[in-house]
Amino acid sequence: MRPIVLATDYGTSGAYVGQLKSAIYTVAPGATIIDLTHELPEFNPRASAYLLASFLEYVPPESVIVGVVDPGVGSARLPVVLEGDGYTFTGPDNGLFSIVARKLSKARWSEILLSSEPASNTFHGRDIFAPVAVQLASGSTPRLAPAPAEDRAGIQWPDDLHEIVLVDHFGNGVTGIRYRPSDQERIMKVHGEKVRYAPAFHCVGPGESFWYGNSNGLIEVAVREGSAAERLDLKTGDPVGFDAAG
Amino acid sequence: MRPIVLATDYGTSGAYVGQLKSAIYTVAPGATIIDLTHELPEFNPRASAYLLASFLEYVPPESVIVGVVDPGVGSARLPVVLEGDGYTFTGPDNGLFSIVARKLSKARWSEILLSSEPASNTFHGRDIFAPVAVQLASGSTPRLAPAPAEDRAGIQWPDDLHEIVLVDHFGNGVTGIRYRPSDQERIMKVHGEKVRYAPAFHCVGPGESFWYGNSNGLIEVAVREGSAAERLDLKTGDPVGFDAAG
Amino acid sequence: MRPIVLATDYGTSGAYVGQLKSAIYTVAPGATIIDLTHELPEFNPRASAYLLASFLEYVPPESVIVGVVDPGVGSARLPVVLEGDGYTFTGPDNGLFSIVARKLSKARWSEILLSSEPASNTFHGRDIFAPVAVQLASGSTPRLAPAPAEDRAGIQWPDDLHEIVLVDHFGNGVTGIRYRPSDQERIMKVHGEKVRYAPAFHCVGPGESFWYGNSNGLIEVAVREGSAAERLDLKTGDPVGFDAAG
Numbered sequence: 001m002r003p004i005v006l007a008t009d010y011g012t013s014g015a016y017v018g019q020l021k022s023a024i025y026t027v028a029p030g031a032t033i034i035d036l037t038h039e040l041p042e043f044n045p046r047a048s049a050y051l052l053a054s055f056l057e058y059v060p061p062e063s064v065i066v067g068v069v070d071p072g073v074g075s076a077r078l079p080v081v082l083e084g085d086g087y088t089f090t091g092p093d094n095g096l097f098s099i100v101a102r103k104l105s106k107a108r109w110s111e112i113l114l115s116s117e118p119a120s121n122t123f124h125g126r127d128i129f130a131p132v133a134v135q136l137a138s139g140s141t142p143r144l145a146p147a148p149a150e151d152r153a154g155i156q157w158p159d160d161l162h163e164i165v166l167v168d169h170f171g172n173g174v175t176g177i178r179y180r181p182s183d184q185e186r187i188m189k190v191h192g193e194k195v196r197y198a199p200a201f202h203c204v205g206p207g208e209s210f211w212y213g214n215s216n217g218l219i220e221v222a223v224r225e226g227s228a229a230e231r232l233d234l235k236t237g238d239p240v241g242f243d244a245a246g
Numbered sequence: 247m248r249p250i251v252l253a254t255d256y257g258t259s260g261a262y263v264g265q266l267k268s269a270i271y272t273v274a275p276g277a278t279i280i281d282l283t284h285e286l287p288e289f290n291p292r293a294s295a296y297l298l299a300s301f302l303e304y305v306p307p308e309s310v311i312v313g314v315v316d317p318g319v320g321s322a323r324l325p326v327v328l329e330g331d332g333y334t335f336t337g338p339d340n341g342l343f344s345i346v347a348r349k350l351s352k353a354r355w356s357e358i359l360l361s362s363e364p365a366s367n368t369f370h371g372r373d374i375f376a377p378v379a380v381q382l383a384s385g386s387t388p389r390l391a392p393a394p395a396e397d398r399a400g401i402q403w404p405d406d407l408h409e410i411v412l413v414d415h416f417g418n419g420v421t422g423i424r425y426r427p428s429d430q431e432r433i434m435k436v437h438g439e440k441v442r443y444a445p446a447f448h449c450v451g452p453g454e455s456f457w458y459g460n461s462n463g464l465i466e467v468a469v470r471e472g473s474a475a476e477r478l479d480l481k482t483g484d485p486v487g488f489d490a491a492g
Numbered sequence: 493m494r495p496i497v498l499a500t501d502y503g504t505s506g507a508y509v510g511q512l513k514s515a516i517y518t519v520a521p522g523a524t525i526i527d528l529t530h531e532l533p534e535f536n537p538r539a540s541a542y543l544l545a546s547f548l549e550y551v552p553p554e555s556v557i558v559g560v561v562d563p564g565v566g567s568a569r570l571p572v573v574l575e576g577d578g579y580t581f582t583g584p585d586n587g588l589f590s591i592v593a594r595k596l597s598k599a600r601w602s603e604i605l606l607s608s609e610p611a612s613n614t615f616h617g618r619d620i621f622a623p624v625a626v627q628l629a630s631g632s633t634p635r636l637a638p639a640p641a642e643d644r645a646g647i648q649w650p651d652d653l654h655e656i657v658l659v660d661h662f663g664n665g666v667t668g669i670r671y672r673p674s675d676q677e678r679i680m681k682v683h684g685e686k687v688r689y690a691p692a693f694h695c696v697g698p699g700e701s702f703w704y705g706n707s708n709g710l711i712e713v714a715v716r717e718g719s720a721a722e723r724l725d726l727k728t729g730d731p732v733g734f735d736a737a738g
Contacts, residue, residue, distance in 0.1 A: 003517055003521065005510075005514070007507075007510075010415060011414075011415025011416075011505075012258045012415075012504040012505065013257075013258065013283075013284075013285040013414070013415050014283060014285055014412065014414040014415050015253075015282055015283035015285070015297070015301055016414075016415070017281070018251075018253075018280060018281055018282035018283050018301075019282070019301065019304045019461075019462075021280050021281070022251070022280055022282065022304050022305050022306060023304060025249055025278060025280055025306050026304075026305075026306040026307070029249065029278060029306070030278075032517060032521060032522075034510060034513050034514055034517055035509070035510055035513070036507055036510035036511070036514065037505075037506060037507035037510050038505075039505040039506055039507070042415075042416060043471045051507070055507055055510075055511065058511045058514050058515060058518075058618065059514050059518075060514060060517050060518040060521070061518070071447070071470075071471055072447075072448055073446070073447060073448075074445070074446030074447060074448050074449075075446070075447075075448035119461070120460070120461035121445060121446045122446055122447065122458070122460060122461050123460075123461035126304065126461065127461070166506065168503075168505070168506040168508075169502060169503025169504075169505050169506050169508070169534075170503075170534060199566070199613060200565070200566030200567070200613045200614055201563070201564075201565060201566060201567075201614065202564055202565075202566050202567035203566075212614070214612070214614060214615075215511075215611070215612035215614050215615035215618065215619070216511075224563075225535045225563055256661060257660075257661030257662075258504045258661075259503075259504065259529075259530075259531040259660070259661050260529060260531055260658065260660040260661050261499075261528055261529035261531070261543070261547055262660075262661070263527070264497075264499075264526060264527055264528035264529050264547075265528070265547065265550045265707075265708075267526050267527070268497070268526055268528065268550050268551050268552060269550060271495055271524060271526055271552050272550075272551075272552040272553070275495065275524060275552070276524075288661075288662060289717045317693070317716075317717055318693075318694055319692065319693060319694075320691070320692030320693060320694050320695075321692070321693075321694035365707070366706070366707035367691060367692045368692055368693065368704070368706060368707050369706075369707030372550065372707065373707070
């Protein structure tokens with residue numbers, strides 16, 4: 001059975017994740033489930049899409065990824081499946097998989113055809129996507145219809161998002177901008193403050209801020225042994241970018 | 247081996263959960279452990295009892311559930327086992343299983359007879375309930391004595407608790423009141439504010455508050471793409487109820 | 493395959509833990525992974541060392557423990573392996589394993605010889621220690637060179653650390669001081685306040701503070717059904733100790 005990887009905005013508190021896993025284990029007791037993250041930005045499929053795409057390299061090949069950031073749960077957005085390069089994704093069609101899809105050499109989209117109403121209209125992760133993921137992971141096929149790629153949400157989003165997409169546990173601010181070594185001389189502008197490049201934490205003094213290419217290939221703003229979020233007042237959605245004069 | 251489901255107030259920080267699982271894996275390396283939730287309301291077995299009962303439908307059948315919210319750890323409250331409908335629960339006798347017990351078609355209570363002192367008098371989850379759960383999950387029988395249902399804590403608690411029992415990751419306020427479709431015309435009163443019913447988030451405008459029947463069958467107060475907890479100043483234990491005029 | 497136990501300062505939010513596990517499952521799909529804790533004190537290998545040592549008794553024997561609290565990631569501190577009493581530890585050489593090493597009857601240190609550059613210079617947990625842990629857990633041997641114990645970081649740290657090393661989910665303050673029953677008459681001094689011993693929570697009144705020997709053998713400061721952290725303004729690193737007159 002293929003591993004099932006969870007990426008949601010459910011948070012680690014509460015019982016959403018526990019019920020999602022219970023739904024999987026109930027039908028597939030031996031499943032391998034990996035909590036990739038439950039802290040994707042709430043109500044924000046766009047920021048989440050850039051993060052999820054950055055994690056792809058470090059997910060086991062052949063994984064089935066359940067991705068749910070779903071402010072429109074209960075409304076008409078389609079439940080979808082995205083396949084490519086051995087990975088399969090399932091979740092709502094709200095753009096969450098749009099950046100991942102660009103990385104796949106051959107992305108194939110399908111709509112999930114539900115055979116019955118989901119048990120709830122607020123928890124589709126548990127009631128639609130978990131059961132579909134188990135089917136996909138165990139080699140059986142849910143009822144699917146082809147869905148044209150050009151109709152999918154998020155298709156118009158840029159390749160680099162010049163925003164903070166995550167403030168992490170250490171107070172680092174992850175951006176949606178891919179790291180390129182050729183940008184090392186450039187200066188980031190964050191809320192009007194200028195932040196220079198450094199390759200790693202030990203290259204600056206304790207308490208100093210810098211930007212660097214993080215371990216997932218995105219540009220990240222950090223403070224050594226401190227919180228960039230506090231220092232620079234960062235939150236998800238804040239604009240960042242290279243200084244024109246940088 | 248039956249799955250072992252954990253439901254505690256230990257939080258996801260710290261090492262309480264890690265040690266509980268280590269205790270299980272040490273004697274049962276192949277165990278399937280499901281973290282249902284570690285955010286049951288601290289020091290509050292009553293509110294926790296309503297939440298735990300609401301999750302029962304989504305727990306794998308035949309599970310052994312370790313339930314620990316235990317402000318009286320180290321004192322004389324009994325360690326108990328509750329069995330019924332294929333499920334087995336183990337934890338302190340402080341009412342945490344009292345609402346679940348009413349849902350079981352045939353509830354049978356037992357007291358756990360300890361063969362030795364627990365290693366600590368502050369961490370019975372690790373030292374009493376985890377080992378008992380492994381025995382139950384693997385088909386061997388801990389030493390038990392029958393315990394009369396009518397002597398159990400929480401037996402006098404109402405079927406519906408008119409209080410907030412959880413503030414979740416999104417700021418939603420879960421109540422201990424079961425959802426009935428016939429109540430849709432009624433108006434909830436929360437800290438003096440009137441809150442109307444809507445079936446799901448997309449049925450109200452962004453930032454609007456409403457109440458609905460949540461995915462576990464309880465009434466929940468929410469704000470679309472916002473925090474009901476902030477808006478209505480909600481915390482566990484706050485009174486809620488239907489407006490008499492509603 | 494031996495169980496792999498994770499003890500880090502990564503937090504349960506974000507995707508650090510998810511990527512660490514993905515790295516393990518990618519090469520060892522059937523691995524047993526135990527999240528002992530991801531809330532070791534950030535940037536503080538010294539406080540973390542006392543906590544980690546206190547957990548050792550409750551970790552499955554034969555475990556491979558990945559321990560990462562690494563403010564110097566990317567700098568020259570060695571990646572190391574520590575073996576003894578059936579356990580194997582891997583992580584950075586910054587003192588995190590120094591207190592654990594004193595508990596082992598025969599501690600043997602090695603330096604990890606890297607065959608290639610790690611994929612990132614900020615996430616050695618995923619890129620160095622997880623792969624090494626899988627090798628160790630599955631019985632193959634990473635390239636190692638002996639490392640003299642007397643050169644290891646933290647060797648000069650005291651056996652008891654008179655500081656708060658963790659503020660837990662309940663607001664309890666764990667110290668780095670081992671509990672000895674002979675100290676029960678002594679009075680702890682915490683930010684100038686005097687705190688007396690009690691064996692367990694139910695022995696004091698609700699809202700009362702006390703100190704006790706916690707379930708891992710360390711002295712802990714707590715308030716019954718309340719937060720010692722709030723009451724006594726506790727945070728990691730704060731000095732505590734026995735009152736001279738106590």
